[in-house]
Amino acid sequence: MLAKRIIPCLDIKEGKTVKGVNFVNFRDAGDPVELGAQYSRAGADELVYLDITASHEGRKTFTELVKRVAAHINIPFTVGGGIHELADVDRLLSAGADKVSLNSAALRNPALIEEIATHFGSQVCVVAIDANFEQGDWICYLNGGRIPTERRLFEWAAEAESRGAGEILFTSMTHDGVKDGYANEALATLAEQLHIPIIASGGAGKREHFRDAFTLGKADAALAASVFHFGEIAIDDLKRYLRAEGIVVRL
């Protein structure tokens, strides 16, 4: 059976790991390659590295980091942040990344999804969606949750799939940093509606939340950051717990 995936996410600034709490207030959580290797040894199924640096210099630092990750880590990893055009995707895949994650760039230029799918295949193209639940609807946001758009979660996810996205990484801004569980209802709706894997993000606080994302939310993978970075949940413990709960995981 295909296993449900556990994915630690590492936010990178100037080549170092940080973690946002509700997308602001950063705290340092170590060297990205060493942290990734530790997660891999503990049983992480994939890693996500998000570059939150804005500067040109920072981009070069990040590309160098991607090469180091590719050299040292023996599981798949996705990179995101600062992708504006096909050349950025080419640079990151050539540096050794397995997949790229598009967020604001896809909202601003949806045709980029098709370009990536055509050139490199859908399997490399993850479309990340940050959405907040407000006045009865899921509103998509740009720029790391700073700028609201006219887009709604479900219609945008469906469009992304039809344009060639290989996976949807849905972060609920409403749940992110609150540690009270994932947005399971919205996740289940996405799973019903789409035919590509859904990665749940935002809201993990305890082991039960992961179980619920897979059972209630019907997610294919669950992503988290701070509960792993600060050692609140150990990945190997989490996976043994999930297996005991009847969920197929790689141990």
Added chain:
Amino acid sequence: MNVAIIKYNAGNIYSVSYALKRLGVEAIVTADPERLQKADKVIFPGVGEARTTMDYLRKHRLDVLIKELKQPLLGICLGMQLMCRHSEEGDADCLGIFDVDVKRFLPQAHTDKVPHMGWNTITALRSGLFDERQEQQFVYFVHSYYVPVNPFTAATTDYILPFSAALHKDNFYATQFHPEKSGSVGEAILHNFLKL
């Protein structure tokens, strides 16, 4: 040991050379016929589309060369599919090393997502690629097309239906999954290949 990775218009062939480097082997990435023929082991990686890649191989006469290699060769993912007779992807005639055709996954239920992406178990293992440690272990797959179970099947995985996770015939070995991305299990399989 002299290991050559076949260089062609595929994405991410470097992850294979990184994986070999972690095992202490410095591989060369080349399309040069002489260097490929002289290598102790050859790896035929693959991320890409079947028809485009076959056209490229033919244009550079790599199709004939690959079929005539005598040393152990390992095809990975698309590499394995191209070693078969024909692929539904782009209706492509392939190398024909394995006398079997490559099919597209047809979802039977809403939960059957294509591509088959993620970690799945391998079973019914045979050939020198595997030892008893890998039976029922998880390895990493990303693919939309599959090779049906056939007389060359050297490992089986179940997704929508049982399919070939690995193939073997004479000096030709192949895996549908990515050993270079499959953690310590994948490293053991690559190590077994290097020992052949």
